[in-house]
Amino acid sequence: MADEQKTEHPVDPPVDRARRMAALRGAERVLSGHSLALTIGDRLARLAAEAPEAYDLGEGVDIYGDGVVEELERRVAGLLGMEAAAFFPTGTMAQQVALRCWAGRTGSPVVAAHPLSHLEVHERNAYATVSGLRMVHPTSDPRPPTAEEIRELDEPFGTLTLELPLRDAGFVLPTWEELTEVVAAARDRDAVVHFDGARLWECASHFGVELPEIAALADSVYVSLYKSLDGISGAVLAGPSSFVEEAKAWRHRYGGTLFQQWPVALAGLAGLDRELPRLPAYVAHAKVVAEALKDAFRAAGVPWFRVHPDVPHTHQFQVWLPYPPEALTAAGVRLAEETGTWVFNRWDAAPVPGLAVTEVSVAASALAWTPAAVRDAVGALLERLDRPDGGGGGAPVG
Template sequence: MSGDTVDEAHAGPDGSSAGPGGSASPEERRARRAAAWNGARRRLSEGLPAGTIAGRLARLAEEGAAAYDLERGPDLYGDGIVADLEERTAALLGAEAAAFFPTGTMAQQVALRCWAGRTGSPVVALHPLSHPERHERGALTHVSGVRTVHPTGAPRPPTAEEVRELDEPFGTLLLELPLRDAGFVLPTWDELTETVAAARERDAVVHFDGARLWECTAHFGRTLPEIADLADSVYVSFYKSLGGLSGAALAGPEDFVEEARAWRHRYGGQLFQQWPAALAALVGLERELPRLPEYAAHAKAVAGALREGLAEAGVPWFRVHPEEPHTHQFQVWLPYDAEVLTEAAVRQAEEDGTVLFRAWREPGPPGLAMTEVTVAAPGLAWGPGDVREALSAFLARVRPD
């Protein structure tokens, strides 16, 4: 989806930072946004999950038939289709083994807890913008007993020098690839290998927060196994970028994954049946994974057309970040209130049937708003002219004068 859950997950608690305003309740505003964006004819990526449960089950069965033998029985406590998904994931990443988890939050807590026990250090070095630090309510500390330190506060991945010079000892270095809240940014391949080497020099293990690792291959010019091989363990998501229902996997050495399975059980992740999530993940690996490099390449064209269109429109200040996206996702910043921009996006969807942007928020000073743009299969049909035309119509609703 465009924004990749920023529509709801990053709105304020009352929805005010991403709602169309007025006297409508937060629930009514969210319903209006979802109806507008899902009902639009043209969009850069899929919208929020929509339709009836019956319709979604029918679609899962239809798409799943091409990815798995649906005549087989459902899973029980992680066997069957879940075990098959784990094997497929391990093979894709070139890892010895992989374990399925109901959430990425649980998977990473378990990974870092395991490494804390193995290294003898409960300290994890990670970026302050990383997901465990910003979006998990302090779970690493409160639930897993892990303490965190930050190699840098700059809105980019940490460098090898910063890892070497960190003034506290640590047992694990966590690298989020890409660093979503900094703009889905990635280091270069050489920078990544140097940073990993710097951690090894300090006798630390390396864990990749790879929720979106699937779409990094084009930027690095390396295969998934080559990327994953740099780390001691890797977490990947099955719904971000792959369009699954939910779920994640933790991959690494066989003995590490076996220990992770034990902690998964203790954390409540040994579910009775998980076949819908596992089947949706296999569909995503079959359908979406091969197309991610194409999405990333087209995102560069979309970002370029946005930069050109904003400059031509005379917007007093704007930023497309990164200027050339590292993946198929990037940020757009504009000098207007988030509520005004979100209302313009909703109206454009309702009136024109076009979704260029979705929800906006104000992570910095008031009056300076940001949205996340995702380019996926529907966006491949958008040429530069289509992007500029949609942008012009959007700005006309922001600046009616």
């Protein structure tokens, strides 16, 4: 499948997805789950319970972005230490508007970004087909670019976009020193800097600084309201006031100024209250879980495995195993159905033939998992790979 046809969340066959979600929904212990398992009723009940603490429900509903939406914008701008912010229905729209605005202001249609960035992998080449921009790549290695690579790019560029963390490379981050050097290198080349910070919320622990200090390095920052905050959807683009006003004009042209958005805005505010204070604990426990997974794979005699990064930079990381992804997914579903224990989300074929990869997200449900519990659950899952109904058999591939 061509890159421009990829989407961030591949769609399962209806029966397979329904069974997976039912198994996850019924699990009593969840290591790495997903809020998509919640029913509509679950989401409505949670929103009704949390909304009164997040916003005054005696206020009227929003109309084209006022009221509760403006409160969300003010809240995010304050958290990031930015002058202003604009709510967008999707991160893709927020990113495209940001790049378009900076291209107009710098006079350059060239954007420097990683080939594994969301812009390249998950947005169907929108920067080119919608906004007429062009991309250059400082590096193709599966890691953030270095300051030297930014300085040595062989053509001018107007905007440097950095995805923090770089999700498709394994949720990896530079060090704080490396990040400041990369930004300085872009400034030396008279470029502006945009942070694709969909998951910026959980980066502060790794960098050892607070969110405003991170955001202050960039000219604009996009953050998601659902990827770490477990909201319904939505994104916020923050930056200087004049930039945000221009972004709002383009938001209208792109069809992003919706008549009412109060459910998404309320869920975003509730997510800031509920999840943001917990993220440092998630990041810390992800390191415990990652080490326990490595111990479990060794104990089970797995011939090859990789937990990447070896020490997670955020509360999310990759796990690679040498088994068919269909077999691993089926074994995990059966484990949940039979024991009430859910370990991993869906497994996919890895870019390297013969391997499967999954993303582990350590959140509230994982905090009670001890290393021993992780090892026992992984062992029980791998035992189910040898069962005849294991989705194709569990023998290592290749």
